[in-house]
Amino acid sequence: MSSIPCPERLLLGPGPSNLSTEVREALASPMIGHLDPAFLALLDEVQAMLRTLFGSEEAWTLPLSATGSAGMETCLINLTEPGERVLIGQCGVFGGRMREIVERLGAQPIVIEAPMGESVPTQAMLDAIERERPHVVAFVHAETSTGVAQPVESIAHAARSQGALVVLDCVTSLAGMPVRFDEWQIDAAYSGTQKCLSCPPGLSPLAIGPRALERMRARKRPVQSWYLDLSLIGGYLSSKRVYHHTAPVSAIFALYAGLKRVIGEGLEKRFERHVDAHRALVSALTPLGFQFPVNDQERLPMLNAVVPPYDDEAEVRRRLLLEHDIEVGGGLGSLAGRIWRIGLMGENACRESVEKLVRALESFT
């Protein structure tokens, strides 16, 4: 079918995950203009489905035309002005990226680090909110570099009661585990399309709540990035539909098809499917000598950090890819060479993926 030399792989890494047939077909739809009424109607539906997914009645939702990291940057730079204090909960690589963005914008990061392989202690965050009175509190819901789930609600409530805005990274969690924007009192959240949504990389779904919009309107100076300035993007992604940049039409078609699948399956069923696939992985890999270092209360179902039982882990991953067309992720940052990251995201969160991986691993011994 494809005219380019591209193998079919089973993608069990930290993203991208495999696409459904529906999403692949959506990508092959005819091109139309980004101001065509047919496209705008579809965009409205995408925005409505994103509200359902984020668990919000009133947030402004949009697919940002860039990847998850741009979603992170957008939320942080639109809600923070130079000199302000941003409290960051860091339990892996992605919290570190938040810190760099905050430094570059001339704001003051205050970082609370988690012990390796654990979530950021809630009490330490509550104490820091009390002590530092930050303008913004930012942290990662599902830390893809370590496979750790971060409890959100008490931190977000405490931040809110001190007048701080809450920014939550939902890149890996959205569509794979519950995200409750309104209930948890989040002000801005961002995700990515290539993880549990099983769409191609390239878009970052955002949810921006009313308090965040208010803070943006009250800014003293404009956001230093023209492209990521939400007040300008809002001209297109609101009823006015003024040109800002050419929306990536095909990517949004794919997101539309991906969201339809998520809503069609039902969120609760989808979350259970992720937990079920995770349990199947634990049962299948433990007898092979794999260890699951993250405490089982804090494990992410869609991203499994495991210690592989091999002297040369990179060689086993290479053979999985080249001989069996299965991709698993290596460790990131200080965990490179020490762990594997096995993603069971979206379309791939099923027993069949686990069975394929285990059969391939068993064939090596």
Ligand SMILES: *Cc1c(COP(=O)(O)O)cnc(C)c1O
């Ligand atoms: C993947 C990921 C990102 C970055 O997303 P990109 O699409 O790679 O830019 C940010 N945060 C978390 C938690 C992620 O897993």
